[in-house]
Amino acid sequence: MKITKVSLAALVALGAFSSVASATPLEEAIKNVDLSGFARYRYTNDNRDRKADTKAGTNDTAGHAFRMQTSFKAAIDDNFFGVLTLRYAATDGSGDNNEKRDANGEIIDGTDKTNTTNSFGVYEMYLGYKVSNTTITAGKQLIKTFYDDGDIAGTGLKAVSTDVSGLTLTAAAYDALEDSTNEIDGPFLTTVTNSATFHDAPANLYYLGAVGSYDPVSFKVAIANLQEIATxxxxxxxxxxxxxxxxxxxxxxxxxxxxxxxxxxxxxxxWAVQAGTKLFGAKFNAGYLEFDAKNKDNDARNSGKIAFTSIDANGQLINPAKILNGAMSGSKQFYNNIKGDNDYWFVNTGYDIDKFGLGAGYTQGKGTSYALNKERAKRNEWYAQASYKYSKKLNFLTWYAAAKDKKDGESFKQNRIRFEAKYSF
Known part of the structure; x- marks a missing residue:
């Protein structure tokens, strides 16, 4: 019998050809995969009028934010499907933000940096099962509750039913929540997930929600329990x-x-109420809102306690301003960080013509200023914005907002400029 010698390289090549021959063709593999997502660029510039100055002689801070989110939804069979969402998020400095000084005022760091090292991360990965009008999903997924702004992920189980016409019912349980600074707005969720404040509480999130739409009336009802923290x-x-x-x-x-x-x-x-009208392309709304917590400075028993009516950002609650009850004062003014009594009235107006949109608004009231560390400060904001819808997928938005807190002869001002370009697919 004649024995033929085969080199290692030849064996590897034969194995590769064998794998290719048995592999699923690319066209067949992707024919049941839906692709969706967006790419977004944001430029944000904040100016703060305050005495303390750690930014190289200026109170300006600015940055370029890049974000891309891509979701792959694959049909496994008639009932099962899988979803994988990848996310890229990075921020580059602008305007000498990164200059740092020691206690003697000596520079200890350089200037702004371009981030080229961030990579795509897994944002969502879950398995879904759909039968009739009910969908059950399990894994890492967006929680999408009444109390967050739609970009917070959690690990758990969710069931959504639309069996009743005009009514959507949701039940969910999550035993882990996201702590990424790319999505979290306001201090509360970071406190829950990334500090020892609630080390003695499981902090699992259980949620029940109902959304109904019966023209001309619609409603939402939602209960969220953060286990052993609050409901x-x-x-x-x-x-x-x-x-x-x-x-x-x-x-x-x-x-x-x-x-x-x-x-x-x-x-x-x-609580809040808002009334509005739309007239031949013009829009107008006005309203009033209050949010209060039993943690005032003069309450010896409860002063210093955490209070919130949203989990992240302001949830889906009415928020007419751009930064006043949000990103102002180091992002401490969101509804997930309430202190004392707060009340505001507001007006907003806008006009759309073809692909262009214009808007402006004003909010005024009294509430806690974290920048001044005072309750019942006089607070106000005005803003103006413009948008351009280049196409169904590509949109541009820019706005300017000026906010001010004032009490006892002290004041704090913060102005923000934002430009955004977003492509959805």
């Missing part, structure tokens, strides 16, 4: 009536009550 009870009722094709009248009211379950948390509530 949020919220509701929204809205009315929208088209008088003609060019005239619309609308009204919306919201209420949230936060019932504390932890010694470091105080009860809080939020």
């Amino acid at each position: 949020l009870y919220g509701a929204e009722a809205a009315f929208s009536f088209n008088v003609t094709d060019d005239i619309n009248l609308n009204l919306k009211g919201q209420y949230v009550y936060s019932d504390s379950d932890h010694k470091k948390v105080a009860d809080a509530d939020f």
Whole structure:
């Protein structure tokens, strides 16, 4: 018998050809995969009028934010599907933000840096099962509750049913929540996930929600329990009536009550009402809102406790301003960081013509200023914005907002400029 010698390289080549021969063709592998997502660029510039100055002689801070999110949804069979979402997020400095000084004023760091090392990360990865009008998903996924702004991920189980016409029912349980600074707005969620404040609480999130739409009336009801921290009870009722094709009248009211379950948390509530109209491309709305917490400085028992009516950012609660009750004061002014009594009135207007949009608004009231460390400060903001819808997928937005806190002869001002370009696919 003749024995033929085969080199290692030949064996590797034969193995590769064998793998290729048995592999699923690319065209077949991707034919049941849906691709969606967006790419977004943001430039943000903040100017703060304050005495302390650590930014090379200026109170300006600015940055370029780059974000891309890509979701792959693959049909496994008639009922099962899988979703994988990849996310890239990076921020580059602008305007000498990164200059740092020691206690003697000596420079200890360089200037702004371009981030080229961030990579794509797994944002969502879950398995889904759909039967009739009910979908069950398990894994890492966006929680999408009434109390967050739609970009927070959690690990758990969610069921959504639309079996009843006009009604969407949701039940979910998550035993882990995201702590990425790319998505978190306000201090609360970081405190829950990344500090020892609630080390003695499981902090699992359990959620029940109902959304109904029966023209011209719609409503939302939501209960969120952060285990052994607090339970949020919220509701929204809205009315929208088209008088003609060019005239619309609308009204919306919201209420949230936060019932504390932890010694470091105080009860809080939020309510708001907004009335508006749309007339031949023009839009106008006005309203009033209050949010209060039982943690005032003069309350010896509860002062210093955490209070909130949203989990992240301001959730889906009415927030007419750009930065006043949000990014102002180091992002401490969100509804997830309430202190004392706060009340505001507001007006907003806008006009859309073809692909262009213009808008402006004003909010004024009294509430806690974290920048001044004072309760019942006079607070206000005005803003102006412009948008351009180049196509269904590509949109541009820019706005300018100026906010001010004032009390006892002290004041704090913060102005923000934002430009955004977003491509959706």
